Amino acid sequence: MSALSLANRGSIATQTSNLDVQRRKADYKPSIWSYEYLHSLRTDNCNHEELYDINNRWKPMEEVVKHMIDQDGDARSVETSLEVIDDIQRLGLGHRFEGSITGALDKIMKNLDQITDKDTPSLHLTALSFRLLRQHGFTVSLDVFKVFTDCDGSFKDGLCKDVKGMLSLYEASFLGFEEESILDEARAFTSMTLKNLSRLQDTPGNGVSEKVSHALEMPLHHRMQRLEARRYIEAYNKSAGANQVLLELAKLDYNAVQQAYQTDLKDMSRWWKDIGLAKKLSFSRDRLMECFFWSVGIVFEPQLSNLRKGITKVSVLITIIDDVYDVYGTLAELKLFTSAVERWDVNAVEILADYQLKICFLALYNTVNEMAYETLKEQGVDVLPYLKKAWADLCKAFLKEAEWSHNKYTPTFEEYIANAWISSSAALILVHTYFLLNQNISDEALECLENHHDLLRWPSLILRLSNDLATSEAELERGETATSISCLKGGGCVGDVESARKYISNLIENSWKKMNKDGQLFGASSTSSPFTKEFVAAATNLARIAQCIYQYGDGIGAPDKIVKNRILAVILQPL
Structure with missing residues (x-):
């Protein structure tokens, strides 16, 4: 399950579908950000070019x-x-x-x-x-x-x-x-x-x-x-x-950049309404605003509007698909869904018997194909194989966690981490980010992305472990078998929860140190790096927004007043 989209699931009940399949229903809170509210935002005076016009005031x-x-x-x-x-x-x-x-x-x-x-x-x-x-x-x-x-x-x-x-x-x-x-x-x-x-x-x-x-x-x-x-x-x-x-x-810059965010947000709100997943997939969360806030954390520069919107789409899809694996699908259905994503064939939808799973797969298929088309059109490079692999890797990691849960199996901490840094979804987000930056795509960079370069691994670990520190207590109460806390305790690595939390905090700090070094080796002063400093900055910013989102709890799954006030400060309320 994705660290980006793990929720405070509350009480989980069962319900019977038309096919007599026993399904769980999570007690998710509805979004507090209505479509009507987002489209009441005044963005008439926002002019992105004015932010960099040399003749402006x-x-x-x-x-x-x-x-x-x-x-x-x-x-x-x-x-x-x-x-x-x-x-x-x-x-x-x-x-x-x-x-x-x-x-x-x-x-x-x-x-x-x-x-x-x-x-x-x-x-x-x-x-x-x-x-x-x-x-x-x-x-x-x-x-x-x-x-x-x-x-x-x-x-x-x-x-x-x-x-x-x-x-x-x-x-x-x-x-x-x-x-x-x-x-x-x-x-x-x-x-x-x-x-x-x-x-x-x-x-x-x-x-x-x-x-x-x-x-x-x-x-x-x-x-x-x-x-x-x-x-x-x-x-x-x-x-x-x-x-x-x-x-x-x-002050002038902050408010102008905020206006650019609001324009992006209105575009995303229209997309979210048109795609219809919030209404069609009643089992999942509606977290468009939180996912947009997440994207601002990764790329805040006003001129990177398309990248910000792309990350928002990807993050929303991750949240929905995580709910498919964590709440909605039976183990048999999840295996078929994973197979459909691996095949990446529109005809694969036929193997999915459930209507809501069909809708979810087609939304993923169409959205990602459209992104790949835009890159092919603009840069002449077919990136779809890399995007397909990234989504397949994520779904396979989700499936493994679903199997652990179904079988009541507690993996070793090493097993857990080997899978969990992929299921955190950060690597997938960064693969999309690389292509959405519209930079010159190199063969060396493609190889690094495909082989999960360490620059993808360390922010993924920071995201996963930050989430675990924020949500592990609730997960343990619900009987989850695969969390970093339970795996550390179950494997005898630590004696109590407090020791486990300290161990995880140290792992987060070590991941930052490794990312600091990789950022320098592959960043600003490097002349032979496959990655640009902009991509290195996005990877670093992903770790930052992860720590922000999970600083006081689960800011994606169960956003509270703190998250609401942060969203208001960054996106909606001018200075």
């Missing part, structure tokens, strides 16, 4: 910001430049200044030794430069931190008084790789120190305790970018040292 402000980014000079001016870049990115403006930011960081990288090799180096400047440079794909040596450690390799106690530096070091530590023990030490050191400082009294315009508690709740590197942009704009607005040009531009 924002041009003067953009020129001022570009000058702020590109500052030559001593370490002090470099620190100012880095802080401006950090503010720009956290305010959600990074997509407007990519060229200027990359150019400025390239210059800083070339002179990094002069910046960090000082008699009294700044912890804040060192950590901030490390984080921003590594985030943009530059190879930065860990030696920059040695000056802050003692002979035993531990960070010096005197650093605890530097709250700004500690926060910067804490955030930088989450850009680490597996073998980088100094960053593990940095995270442990700063986490402990910042927890002790979390009750500091704020000075006006400073907001120290709020910054510390926000960072400790979830690091910046793991946060959904548009949601963080909204929060940061509101916090920056209260800051005594806020740059008013940056602030005004951030």
